[in-house]
Amino acid sequence: MSHATLLHMGAHHIDDDLREDGGEKSVTAPEASPSTRAVDWRAVRGTVVRVLSGGVRWVGLAAASVLVLHVLFVVGEGNPDNGIVSFVADAADAVSLGFEDLFLPDDPKLRVLVNFGLGALFWLVVSSLAAKIVRRIGGEDA
Numbered sequence: 001m002s003h004a005t006l007l008h009m010g011a012h013h014i015d016d017d018l019r020e021d022g023g024e025k026s027v028t029a030p031e032a033s034p035s036t037r038a039v040d041w042r043a044v045r046g047t048v049v050r051v052l053s054g055g056v057r058w059v060g061l062a063a064a065s066v067l068v069l070h071v072l073f074v075v076g077e078g079n080p081d082n083g084i085v086s087f088v089a090d091a092a093d094a095v096s097l098g099f100e101d102l103f104l105p106d107d108p109k110l111r112v113l114v115n116f117g118l119g120a121l122f123w124l125v126v127s128s129l130a131a132k133i134v135r136r137i138g139g140e141d142a
Contacts, residue, residue, distance in 0.1 A: 045138060045139065046139075046140060048138070049134060049135055049137075049138030049139070049140045050135075053131040053135045053140075056127055056130045056131045057127050057128065057131045059127060060123045060126065060127020060131075061124070063095040063123040063127075064119075064120040064121075064123040064127075066088060066091045066092050066095055067092050067095065067120035067123070068116075068117075068120050069088045069092075070088050071112055071113050071116050073088060074108075074109060074112040074116075075112065075113060092116060095119070095123070096116060096119045097119060097122070099115050099116065099118050100115050100116065100119070102114075102115050
């Protein structure tokens with residue numbers, strides 16, 4: 001290519017922005033930067049609802065797990081002086097919500113099995129229902 005051709009290729013003419021029918025060419029706006037993009041609030045709401053309902057389920061699962069561990073330690077005659085066993089016993093008392101003395105059979109192992117087992121079942125059912133309510137209120141499929 002000649003030097004004149006190269007110069008002409010890079011030249012911009014005033015009439016380059018005109019269409020053949022005499023109107024002006026439309027100029028597209030530059031792409032929006034990440035800081036100027038619109039927020040999809042439905043997606044944000046959906047994420048918040050899923051996180052909240054998942055958190056509710058995890059809390060219920062954790063409380064039920066503590067109660068089941070306590071039952072296992074009592075029925076299996078875990079060492080009450082062991083740090084893990086005593087920690088689980090204290091945590092079970094905190095999350096038992098009044099179930100610890102609901103039934104009073106004579107056998108202490110049966111008492112723990114029935115009462116704390118019912119407490120664990122309660123946590124699983126209630127947390128499942130609460131998570132479903134959170135999803136329904138948030139507009140997610142329940």
